[in-house]
Amino acid sequence: xxxxxxxxxxRNQQVDRFQLYKPYAFYTAALSLMHAAVVRxxxxxxxxxxxxxxxxxxxWGLYEYAVHRWVLHREPxxxxxxxxxxxxxxxHHADPNSLQRLNVQLSESVPVCxxxxxxxxxxxxxxxxxVYLYTGLIAGxxxxxxxxxxxxxxxxxxxxxxxxxxxxxxxxxxxxxxxFGVTSPLFDYLFGTFxxxxxxxxxxxGGAAQAAGAGRNVS
Ligand SMILES: [Zn+2]
Ligand SMILES: [Zn+2]
Numbered sequence: 001x002x003x004x005x006x007x008x009x010x011r012n013q014q015v016d017r018f019q020l021y022k023p024y025a026f027y028t029a030a031l032s033l034m035h036a037a038v039v040r041x042x043x044x045x046x047x048x049x050x051x052x053x054x055x056x057x058x059x060w061g062l063y064e065y066a067v068h069r070w071v072l073h074r075e076p077x078x079x080x081x082x083x084x085x086x087x088x089x090x091x092h093h094a095d096p097n098s099l100q101r102l103n104v105q106l107s108e109s110v111p112v113c114x115x116x117x118x119x120x121x122x123x124x125x126x127x128x129x130x131v132y133l134y135t136g137l138i139a140g141x142x143x144x145x146x147x148x149x150x151x152x153x154x155x156x157x158x159x160x161x162x163x164x165x166x167x168x169x170x171x172x173x174x175x176x177x178x179x180f181g182v183t184s185p186l187f188d189y190l191f192g193t194f195x196x197x198x199x200x201x202x203x204x205x206g207g208a209a210q211a212a213g214a215g216r217n218v219s
Contacts, residue, residue, distance in 0.1 A: 056136020065187035068180040143183045
């Protein structure tokens with residue numbers, strides 16, 4: 001077994017499973033309660049529900065891309081206010097193998113979820129429709145947590161996982177100015193950040209060096 005694989009396996013065995021599974025348990029419980037309320041209120045047509053879940057999934061992809069590209073990768077200010085997640089993400093780039101903060105903290109995700117749900121309710125005029133949109137968003141979020149974990153600490157060898165692991169590690173180790181999507185390359189295609197320049201030499205060219213430099217400034 002190669003050293004890289006041993007290291008990944010050893011890291012995987014040290015993972016705090018309670019922290020890892022906490023958001024899945026919390027949001028599954030919340031969604032179960034919300035869906036029970038929708039069913040009690042008379043339910044929704046199957047096709048309309050499926051369309052809304054797909055739309056919710058798309059909004060996750062857009063959210064993930066926009067926040068990753070325009071919030072998490074901002075140049076941090078030495079003093080004063082930095083946007084939520086900015087410093088945490090640059091630390092993640094500086095040390096992608098860290099076992100600290102394996103996933104987004106509930107204190108960060110709950111306000112976003114509440115805001116999204118209220119916005120979805122206002123946009124559709126239906127609290128039930130908002131539940132289905134929100135379900136799509138959470139499905140995307142779960143996929144994101146799973147793939148980010150697999151990229152850095154996971155040992156899954158499924159084809160899809162290997163594709164997304166490579167995709168995300170190219171953002172980390174090749175060029176941090178491209179490949180912002182974690183659960184889908186769709187928005188990288190749409191916003192022109194899919195293409196990767198071939199390396200000309202050095203091990204850490206371009207954006208990776210930039211991200212590592214930014215990470216060094218973060219404490
Ligand atoms: Zn990562
Ligand atoms: Zn990043």
